[in-house]
Amino acid sequence: MLVEWEFNNVKEMHEQIVDVASHLPRTKAIEQTDNYWHAVVRSLIFRxxxxLEILQIPSKGIIQVRSASRVGVSDLGVNRKRVDTLFSRLTKD
Incomplete structure (x- = not known):
């Protein structure tokens, strides 16, 4: 699942999204640059x-968030829920 969010201050929002994402359960960051963050999130039962990837594109004023399963055909909506959770936690602040 890939979504794009538009923000006025892309750099600041990128930092906030990464902060929220890094605190999700069973999440381990594996790569980070100024514009990009990549983590592996393990499922609860079978691991x-x-x-989970977060990319800021300042020239377009957007942040892309991608959450995708590495294994299997269906994720049973887990990746959609993960992206929705990120957005809802952002909008609470």
Whole structure:
């Protein structure tokens, strides 16, 4: 699942999204640059790995968030829920 969010201050929002994402359960960051953050999120029971990526594109004023399963055909909506959780936690602040 890939979504794009528009923000006025992309750099600041990127930092906030990464902060929220890094505190999700069973999440381990594996790569980080100024514009990009990549983590592996493990499922609770079977520990299946999912990729969670956050990319800021300042020239377009957007942040892309991608959450995808590495294994299997269906994720049973887990990746959609993860992205929705990120957005809802951002809008609470």
């Amino acid at each position: 299946f790995p999912d990729d």
